[in-house]
Amino acid sequence: MPLSTFGVLLVSFSKHSHQRSFVPLYQRHPRIRIVAVADATDIDPELEYLNRQWARQLEVPYISGIGRALALAEVDIVSMGHEIERRAELILRAAAAGKHLWIDKFMGANLAECDAVVSGVESAGVRAIVPSFTYGELARQSRALIASGSLGEILGVHVDMMFSKGWPRPIDDGTRNATLLPSGRWKFPDLKRELLTIGSYAIGLVQVCLNPIRHVWGRAGSFFFPEHANRGAEDFGTLTLTDERGCLATLCGGRIGVATHPFGGPARAHLVGTEGTAVVDAKRPALDTFLRSAIVAADYLPSREDPMQWASGPPPLGIPLASDPVGLWTGLEDLIAAIDEERSPAYSVRQARDLMEILQAGYESILQREAVQLPLEREAG
Template structure:
């Protein structure tokens, strides 16, 4: 459902086409989407040789639809997920259930009431989470004391920030995406929180920092392109993260993706980019014959030039899809379901409230 430019729907299609038990049978979206969005949807339908159905309700009426892949804007996602669950469809949801905790709660309730399987695949199936869990499960670190995660994207060209935009008030949570930018602590930080959820207990306190900018587009709105969160779980463990979009040529491998695990008997660095120690000549990237396209200046659908490649560049989406298919066959919930995704969003919103207020925020949120 929908090929919004803010979503990863385009990345999911190859997974569906390769899976032996899945076939794409149609593309749908709301009747009142913009002409530009409709054109993108229609083009994808044509490329896939399937019908484009105007109106999500009509799309859900197709007899051969079992799973709905939801890739619309975050502000529309909860309503679509609830509608699809009510129609008895299983759900593959791109990253966020909704724009607020209340919307996320509504999706969880709809999935439970309908008895369908629903997965948010982006957070718990990737190589960084798998390796980190293996280190912890081996037991060599002893009891876990704390976790730090760095996940940052070396995308977009940083530029000087105009003096008048340096001290703008930080934009409160609520509006997440704009035509030319995304809230990057939300967009990138969610991956780091997924790893923290896999390693720690329920988070009980969040303290956030943001406000330094790489990109004038973000600074002009007071909407972060980079931020940090420090958290405490129900067992007193400390977890922290740095997340955001830090610009082309800041890293040879497209951006750091690593976790530090600290235990009573030892500590470990898990780095999926590898090697952990590397050298780069920044000029090789800056002077490369490369420029983002005019319709994707912040590189939501593309990447920077790389001077190397990770040994196993696996976001885990194929494993997530297999988990969803098995969950449907076995009548269970996927290993990372809408409940964990709901908690992920609550942690992020608490972080934004902390940034605005300048103080730690306790979880669960009261409103």
């Protein structure tokens, strides 16, 4: 008996989302078909134009109005790519309509929204995956090493997760905002909060290695980019975490500029156990093939249309050998299996909710300049 296929609705190609990166993934999978592009009716004209452009390119309808799109019988999975500030509301509508969900990194803008998503998804009985954090090469290799028992009991982990993107420039102390913005204001037209955007990948690995986190200490305030410094929105940050056993994790996350790493930025974990230690490098093994002149005489600048390189990357100086380095194919396979087997994916909305709590505690710690204990107190209301 042939296996069933699933129709995917692409909700929004917002500027800060990875929806454009998911398209070739869906196109390659034999059990997935893209059926439409949709968005809310009150979006800005630039985003609507981009959505319609993608619909034409994919030769599928563009639907203005989320309710109309969710009513389509051929939609089985919603690929959620809207801005983080509107994502929770749309996820809840999709779950209530009985649609499974592929969610781009963050389910909501704060912990309360993430709690609502967990409740809504579990009540609806749909399968929902947040694929960005635990299916990639770094987590896969680390998980296999821990499972082998060769390190003994894990005592601690350090993770470096940085993107060699954007063009660093001198920062004028006279325009620097000395106060870091609190959590909740995540994105601007020209920048993102990078401890959130990139540091979250490192937290996903910590979740793989340690027990639930109980204390968070955060630091930020050193900058690579004037855009971030002038707004008080970090482009680099660090977290120190302890779990319920007292085991330690440290991490660095940020956007550090082109020409700082030959493979687009370090993705590396140092694992410390009772029987041994190990370094896991997601960018290795790799085939290094480059000429000296290609480095010292490079005439390269990021595009003016994409200065922070959200939709592009630096010129590679080597060829990664892993077939699925960021784990999107593995994540999609897990979602499909979860639907078939009526189980939760390996990384579901509940783990993603806990990741957001760690991040929110990290930002509170940065502002308060002291450790923050988890779980966070819930707001009354």
